[in-house]
Amino acid sequence: MVQELRRTAPLTQSNCERVPIPGWGKTQQRVPNEIIFQNAVGCCQRSFLGPGSAPAEYPPASWRPAGRLKLLEMSDNLYLSLWYPNLRLTALPDKMASVLGAFSSHGGDARIYATTVWPVGWGEAPAFQRVYGHGERGVEPKQAIEEALELLHDDYAYEFQIGWTLWEVETAAGLDPRWARVPRLVRVTAFGPLFDEGAYEQEGHIRIDFGSDAAFLEEGTQLDAAAARHVEENVRQLIELTGAVEKASGATARLLWSELGESLAQRLAARLGMEN
Numbered sequence: 001m002v003q004e005l006r007r008t009a010p011l012t013q014s015n016c017e018r019v020p021i022p023g024w025g026k027t028q029q030r031v032p033n034e035i036i037f038q039n040a041v042g043c044c045q046r047s048f049l050g051p052g053s054a055p056a057e058y059p060p061a062s063w064r065p066a067g068r069l070k071l072l073e074m075s076d077n078l079y080l081s082l083w084y085p086n087l088r089l090t091a092l093p094d095k096m097a098s099v100l101g102a103f104s105s106h107g108g109d110a111r112i113y114a115t116t117v118w119p120v121g122w123g124e125a126p127a128f129q130r131v132y133g134h135g136e137r138g139v140e141p142k143q144a145i146e147e148a149l150e151l152l153h154d155d156y157a158y159e160f161q162i163g164w165t166l167w168e169v170e171t172a173a174g175l176d177p178r179w180a181r182v183p184r185l186v187r188v189t190a191f192g193p194l195f196d197e198g199a200y201e202q203e204g205h206i207r208i209d210f211g212s213d214a215a216f217l218e219e220g221t222q223l224d225a226a227a228a229r230h231v232e233e234n235v236r237q238l239i240e241l242t243g244a245v246e247k248a249s250g251a252t253a254r255l256l257w258s259e260l261g262e263s264l265a266q267r268l269a270a271r272l273g274m275e276n
Contacts, residue, residue, distance in 0.1 A: 077259035078213040080242055081204025082251040089192060092158075092205070093149045096190045098249035099206055100141040100162060103186075106241040109163035111138025113185060115148045118157040121196040127151055134163065134183075155194035161185045166215040166237065167230035177221065179230050184211050204255070208245070210238075213264055217271055228272075235268065 084095060104110035117128035128151055132138045141160070148158050168182040187209040191200035215234050221227050246254050258264060 076213050076262055076264075078210040078216070078264060079257050079259070080208040080210070080245070081202075081255045081257065082206045082208075082246065082249060083200075083253045084205050084250060085252050087205055089152065089154055092152075092190050092192075093145050095206060095249045096145055096149075096158065096160070096188070097141055099188055099208070099245045100145075100160060102241065102244040102248045103162055103164060106244055107165050107237045108186070108241070109135070109138065110140070111135070112141055112144040112160050112162055113138050114161040115144050116159045116161075117148050117151055118159065118195070119153070120155050127156065138163075154192040156192045157189055157195045157199075159187055159189045161187055164210070164241075166234045168215050169218055169221050169227065169230070177226075179226060182215075186210055206249070206251075213258065216264060217267060219271065223271065231268075231271075 082095075082099070084091075087095070100112065102108075112132060113134055114131040115129070116126050118124060119127045128148060130147065132144070141162075144160060145158075148160070162185070163183045164186045165181045165183045167179055169177045169179050171177045189203075189207050189209070191203060191205060191207070193200060216231065216238060218227055218231055223231075242254065242256060245251070256264065
């Protein structure tokens with residue numbers, strides 16, 4: 001089952017370091033979470049990881065028990081915002097191509113599932129929308145970008161949906177928990193400077209909406225060796241993807257943030273028993 005993602009709420013600016021960025025905006029925010037994340041990953045490895053059997057086979061895609069749905073309802077949404085210095089509108093397609101191209105090497109698809117072009121603000125009807133499909137039915141990022149950004153305007157936003165797969169635990173009555181690689185749709189949006197009254201200043205020139213952060217915490221699951229191994233793999237995949245998109249696209253500031261303003265790194269540290 002592919003998990004559709006909700007659109008964002010306003011950015012909550014907490015626990016952030018202010019970073020001056022020349023360009024469309026003035027100053028942006030950056031959270032120094034990398035060290036906490038790396039320590040948390042190391043904690044997983046030291047405490048639980050070791051030789052073991054191969055991961056479980058992929059379960060039926062329709063298997064989404066009620067317990068899992070409840071956990072997703074309680075979770076927070078996770079975003080990555082990227083900013084670029086002195087960015088010109090005409091350079092936005094190349095930046096987007098670099099970001100989308102990084103997914104295939106870090107648990108994501110190589111093809112785009114769908115594209116939507118939003119004029120002026122989120123309340124307007126799409127100026128362009130096309131669903132290509134999953135897997136081989138999708139299109140290469142270059143083609144999707146060319147079709148969407150043919151309507152290149154400074155008050156438009158360009159949204160691309162791409163598949164990304166993470167480990168998730170599935171539970172059912174009378175059965176042991178089973179881990180599977182479950183696909184979700186991630187929304188990658190590029191903002192024109194005038195879209196939604198300059199939303200890019202808080203959202204980023206490019207924003208990645210990862211959806212629910214439940215896969216990085218699994219707070220409803222007992223943290224045994226298997227759970228710790230799969231959570232660690234998800235967190236590592238997130239770290240590697242955020243680093244890859246920053247490097248590939250030449251971003252000079254990035255912010256990993258949540259819809260409710262809570263720090264994923266600190267929640268993960270608490271989950272692993274690393275709090276003071």
